[in-house]
Amino acid sequence: MKFSKSVPIYTLHVTSALGGITLAATDRGLAGVWFDAQRHAPDTSGWIEAPEHSVLKQAEAQLQAYFAGQRDHFDMPLDLSHGTDFQQAVWQALLRIPRGGTTSYGRLGADIGKPAAVRAVGAAVGRNPISVVVPCHRVLGSDGSLTGYAGGLERKSHLLQLEGAVNE
Structure with missing residues (x-):
């Protein structure tokens, strides 16, 4: 970034x-x-x-x-202008994943019209500059596994549990 x-x-x-x-x-x-x-x-x-x-x-x-479990969404102005056009498209798609929901890198690529760009989507997700608020933690492997999170898999797991997306 x-x-x-x-x-x-x-x-x-x-x-x-x-x-x-x-x-x-x-x-x-x-x-x-x-x-x-x-x-x-x-x-x-x-x-x-x-x-x-x-x-x-x-x-x-x-x-x-x-x-603290007292808020389920964020409402503040965001500045995502510091990435490439592709990264910004991925980050905007992340914002559409609802709390408690998850998606895969492949599905995210399809959502932005780039179904074959799974690796590039993964790289853009990994470089998301606004962790938690832009919910990159909601992206899982195609088999539902917890894969890659720049903040660490333990934090990713905690965030998903907090949102009710996964069980312990």
Whole structure:
């Protein structure tokens, strides 16, 4: 994930039930949610610490309520402009997977009109910059197995259990 150096990125680090999280926002909306030690986390040098930024505060509050089982959706502006057109199409498709639902990488590819692009879809899902809010954790292997999650399979399992998508 490459963020333009010409666009100000505001950041806030918070703690959650699943560990530390780095939040990022632009003037357009929430641009990032990464767990500590998550794969594909961006270089945050040059980002502006902004604990009072309205989108970051909104994201923190909504994530905390979600992890506590008190919220089942997110409603804040998102900035998904930092990916390729293909990645953005995949990330938009992720937003259409309902809470408690899951899909496969193949189905996701078919949903965006690219049924043969399963590997590319998987790569785009893995580079989703807004974990949890853009629900990449709802994508499973074609056999229903928990596969790949940049934040770790334990977190993916926890998120799916929280949403009632899988049993323990």
